[in-house]
Amino acid sequence: xxxxxxxxxxxxxxxxxxxxxxxxxxxxxxxxxxxxxxxxxxxxxxxxxxxxxxxxxxxxxxxxxxxxxxxxxxxxxxxxxxxxxxxxxxxxxxxxxxxxxxxxxxxxxxxxxxxxxxxxxxxxxxxxxxxxxxxxxxxxxxxxxxxxxxxxxxxxxxxxxxxxxxxxxxxxxxxxxxxxxxxxxxxxxxxxxxxxxxxxxxxxxxxxxxxxxxxxxxxxxxxxxxxxxx
Amino acid sequence: xxxxxxxxxxxxxxxxxxxxxxxxxxxxxxxxxxxxxxxxxxxxxxxxxxxxxxxxxxxxxxxxxxxxxxxxxxxxxxxxxxxxxxxxxxxxxxxxxxxxxxxxxxxxxxxxxxxxxxxxxxxxxxxxxxxxxxxxxxxxxxxxxxxxxxxxxxxxxxxxxx
Numbered sequence: 261x262x263x264x265x266x267x268x269x270x271x272x273x274x275x276x277x278x279x280x281x282x283x284x285x286x287x288x289x290x291x292x293x294x295x296x297x298x299x300x301x302x303x304x305x306x307x308x309x310x311x312x313x314x315x316x317x318x319x320x321x322x323x324x325x326x327x328x329x330x331x332x333x334x335x336x337x338x339x340x341x342x343x344x345x346x347x348x349x350x351x352x353x354x355x356x357x358x359x360x361x362x363x364x365x366x367x368x369x370x371x372x373x374x375x376x377x378x379x380x381x382x383x384x385x386x387x388x389x390x391x392x393x394x395x396x397x398x399x400x401x402x403x404x405x406x407x408x409x410x411x412x413x414x415x416x417x418x419x420x421x422x423x424x425x426x427x428x429x430x431x432x433x434x435x436x437x438x439x440x441x442x443x444x445x446x447x448x449x450x451x452x453x454x455x456x457x458x459x460x461x462x463x464x465x466x467x468x469x470x471x472x473x474x475x476x477x478x479x480x481x482x483x484x485x486x487x488x489x490x
Numbered sequence: 491x492x493x494x495x496x497x498x499x500x501x502x503x504x505x506x507x508x509x510x511x512x513x514x515x516x517x518x519x520x521x522x523x524x525x526x527x528x529x530x531x532x533x534x535x536x537x538x539x540x541x542x543x544x545x546x547x548x549x550x551x552x553x554x555x556x557x558x559x560x561x562x563x564x565x566x567x568x569x570x571x572x573x574x575x576x577x578x579x580x581x582x583x584x585x586x587x588x589x590x591x592x593x594x595x596x597x598x599x600x601x602x603x604x605x606x607x608x609x610x611x612x613x614x615x616x617x618x619x620x621x622x623x624x625x626x627x628x629x630x631x632x633x634x635x636x637x638x639x640x641x642x643x644x645x646x647x648x649x650x651x652x
Binding site: 276278279280281282368370371372376378379380403404406407408409412413414415417425426428429430 | 614
């Protein structure tokens with residue numbers, strides 16, 4: 261926001277220098293407009309699979325036990341018949357229950373609000389999966405091959421959406437998680453990614469103008485993924 | 491008598507070694523691992539991120555430290571990153587040669603198999619430079635499933651326990 265030529269009231273957020281740690285100055289989040297989310301379209305799910313290498317390399321696990329970092333959920337109001345769909349993934353809570361229950365410290369929240377699993381520490385107990393109200397986490401039951409460098413994954417550990425943390429670390433405010441990118445390339449543009457702490461970011465401005473809903477706001481988790489239209 | 495038996499035994503051992511084709515230590519020296527050359531340099535001025543002797547001795551400490559920095563603090567610089575080790579030291583699939591972690595030609599395994607040190611990094615991490623899972627050849631996928639299964643045997647079936 262410029263108040264005079266060359267004088268900025270607030271600094272435009274830039275990507276952090278690569279050698280600096282993430283800080284709580286940022287809180288990354290996403291706003292998903294369910295009115296733009298097309299029923300039957302799963303581009304975001306496919307985009308996430310391609311980016312993070314899940315969905316193809318579990319060959320021996322039962323279908324209901326394979327990893328699912330992001331899923332499409334169909335909602336239908338029984339009284340009116342109004343149907344809508346939305347993508348559901350890790351909601352990157354400010355007070356994540358998965359972190360509360362983790363006995364080893366593997367499930368943790370980064371300073372910038374992204375909730376991750378440190379698989380080096382994870383013992384595969386799956387308490388986090390039980391604690392998560394959004395069913396966002398998956399457990400890997402079998403030896404995997406052909407993982408991608410950006411998303412190491414392996415048997416005996418729990419995993420979930422990382423908010424494409426490798427992209428966020430690289431590009432900061434200009435990053436676009438793979439789900440959002442895939443949605444954009446389908447022309448739906450249902451996702452807005454950005455910094456909830458920065459009042460000038462597009463996500464903050466959209467939330468200030470039109471508001472947003474947290475799924476299960478009653479739990480008081482203050483999630484980073486907000487929805488509009490539900 | 492005992493001396494004669496001992497002499498005979500050592501003679502037999504020598505003949506046995508020659509017949510079996512084992513290299514005689516005195517002739518060929520200590521066998522050393524054949525460590526493949528890196529495919530690229532880290533930068534124009536540096537071959538590797540640290541001097542070779544330092545890397546040989548302390549690479550595990552460096553990648554462990556970097557691992558925690560990357561995971562918890564989001565520091566993803568190339569220095570000491572496992573991904574960059576692989577990018578320089580293991581040939582890309584596009585080079586026409588697919589080298590997996592179970593191969594003696596894989597940089598990490600060339601030494602670790604020699605030293606008898608088993609590592610589990612590559613149960614999760616990519617063992618070769620990869621950009622997109624979908625761009626891989628089918629041959630690579632077939633090779634890998636056979637090779638990795640041999641390297642990390644599956645748990646015995648449930649029946650074996652009961």
